Amino acid sequence: MKYETPDLLVLGSGPAGLAAAVRAKEAGAKEVVVIERAEEPGGILPQCIHHGFGTTYFKKVLTGPEYIDSFIKKAGDVEILTHSMALELSSDKTVTVASAKEGLIQFKPKAVMLAMGCRERPRGAITGATGFLGGVRVSGVLTAGTTQRMVNIEGYVPGKHFLIVGSGDIGMIMARRFVLEGAEVLGVLDILPFIGGLLRNEIQCLRDFNIPVRLSHTVLNIHGNKAGRGRCEGATIVGVDKEMKPIPGTEERVDCDTVILSVGLIPENELSRMAGVELNPLTGGPIVDECGQTNIPGIFACGNVVHIHDIADDVSKTSEDAAEYAARYIAGELTPSERIPIKRGENVRYVVPNYFSKDRPVTILLRVSWAFNDAVIRVGNIFEKSYPYIRPSEQVKITLSPEALKKLKDKELVVSCEGKETVSR
């Protein structure tokens, strides 16, 4: 067994981990090691062959692989260990890693950066008001991200006639990809009365490719070989009401051989839990302050492991901010956060970070809880902005300077949204 003591250990080499590693090095951390469980670095980006990356970070239009390649090239003497998986993280920052090349390694870094990203919600975890997805357990029921890897990296198309459940970004992007591969996409469903992903994907993936959309619909049952020893043959879909309960009489059978589930991303915090990092039930990720630090000193977190971001550019930028603070922590120069609470107010689903200080800038990311027209986002008494149209899938980013923060009158910062519901709840 090997023992290593780098300055910073980064868990994950995606757009969060790599950006953080590179910036930490630039900010003065001497030895930076990145742990990656897959065969190659990049996290999820190698399979995101669509463009739309880098628009704000590089001011270019790049594909996922091109975007992450820029960071890999900047990595310099940051050590990236592939085929290496963190097995344990303890509250004293000891990390046990199983590495194909090196065997077992126990790291005791000065600081840890959690950048493990997220996973997809599987079929069995769909627990909403419509209840569980019933029916037989045949082949051909897959989550969108899994099929993205299958198509884009391994060169396999799961089926020929697709039904896509969930209008999140990955579902919409894969809908377009399946059409480009010659398959038929029968439709995209969403249980809510509005699209679950970015507007630009709605246009570039669904409208441009004439893919039918059925809002306020969901799937009830999967059909196929009775014992499950066969392929999917169809699904029963149904309309839902305001409480998202099935409307009797609206059931419809759709013949398809593949049902793609794009029903949510969940931050992956097994290791965080192991270490006793406090998690936020609203996001599924660690509670962090304006430095990206968790409740355990020296354990920082960035990227989708904290909360699901919309855009890789935002992931990289906020990860770099956290890395700067991590470097300061390593040098013994990080003054603790004042931990003034940031709370979600009316019509806001969640806000990150959870704490701030008045003497450091803070970048707030939030999601509203419904779709609104003529919306106004308010941050305490210190910031206000209008949006003609806003919805949960379009994350809002607000950066506040210390000057602005010092004007806060209350003991906590409440972020709220006011507007006209596009569809009543």
Add this chain to the structure above:
Amino acid sequence: MGNLLDKVDVLVIGGGVNGCLALRLLSRYKYDVALVERHEDTGGEQSKANNGNVHWHLAYCATEVAQRVDDAGGASSAGTFGIDVCSMLTSSMQVRFCRDLGIDWFRSGYMLVALNSKELEMLKIARHRLRCLSCPYEFTTDVNRIKELEPNISDKVMGALLLASGTADPWDFPIALYENARQNGARAHFSAGVTNITWQKDKECFLVETERGDIEANYIINAAGYGAPRLAKMIGDELKGYVKPTGALEEYIVLDDTCKGIVNHVVRRMGYYGKPGLLGVQVTPMPGGELSIGHSYLPTEDVDWVGTTREGIEFCISEGKEIIPALPISEAAIAVYAGVMPAFGDQGIYNVGLVLARSEKNRRFVNFTLASFGIAAGKGLLLAKTLQEAGLYLGRGVEKDNFNPIRPPLKRRFAKASNEEKDRLIAKDSCYGHVVCRCKYVTEAEVVEAIRRGATTYDGVKQRTGLGMGRCQGAFDKPRVLAILARELGIPQTEVTLKGGTSVETMFTAKELLKEGVEIKQSRYIEPRFDSEELKKSYGDLLEELEEEEMKDYWKLSGGAENLEFYGEWER
């Protein structure tokens, strides 16, 4: 007559837990034995979709149902077997059995609870039966004591009956038994459903026609689950007491391993549903840390439909919450599954599959469909007895000298290993450093070993290694597993299936659909491998590798229960 696929002394038909148990039992002796199974792998039907109770029959025997079966004359001599044979012996046998076979079993204890006064009465009847069996137990109506054992139990609890029992992943049993039988020379033919059986008077043996060829056998063990009546009919045996195959759809829901510790024992609600004798829903801590809640009960004539229903799952959830109110369903649910428990008989009695006897039509044809008595090791004893009655000598003279009862375990091998052991594994084979299942830490080396032990499908790999059962439910591992299967079996990935039949996962290659005239490929037979180096090791070597656990603490229950009295009861 087709080609001769095999010629054996004893042919076992059906590769579920019963068939594999029979195969392993027979592999101790110097007979030529083989298994035929209609699917591509063992344990594919009810054997993998049940509560995973080992030794559960102790409580089952102690219920009204057992009494009614006895009253009705049972279906054979097996009707009372559990009561005679299994009470004490199998408890210690069970530990040894699972250790030898490398089955991930743990002593979860088995707690029956009563949540109302009617159930408390039934609990007392059960306790009386256990007393008659000289079976150790703890019975208490002290709510504080019950909460000490199970802190999260409902406040409504009125009584609890605690037994020394255990639990395991149900699919481990057919797999482990099959592999050990193969280690000892037994053969197997998969994707070989039986189409006809005839008795050849001149050769004094059976001719068994299957989808892949014919087999000649001197003895047949009919372990085909609810397919057994169809096979028995082929030799003119109407299986007395069996009227029509019906079944009950039983559904389960699984919560992820953040739920480890919510219950300390298997906790089952005493019979209710308004139907006496039907036990309630059970909350089961699984060896991997997950929690399963099940099962629902929906009588059905369509015994082939194995899916889940909204109502069934909601039933499991609401009943589970009756027992353990704090179950975090929406936060932790990851999977649902179902099985069909075959029921034979016209009395609507739940789970009366009780046959273990030679056929009256041909004494060399043994029906072995003993169902729903848990995965009890004790069945093997009675099977041996029945085979002897059928004329097959199973004694010293025909025992193999080199019988090896030890099957090296595979499930979650890397995840369970100590850090030093993990280091050794990676040094031995760097594929132990290639994580395939990130939720359960299963590596490529284990996937390859599973394929070398006979897996030809994703589910086959999943059941042997424990992958795909965590929070992401295969989203990460599936593409990798499909690729490894294709590579190790030498087939295109477009032919790799989820669970046999036509359940291919990746149907087409990239851009194939853009060409003219794409055909959907037909599924074809894939020969399972059985060339694991580990399974070639001798008994001596494997015994050294197997740690000897102390047997003396096998009465201890998890949750801090004191040792139980052997012959008495201990009441508070």
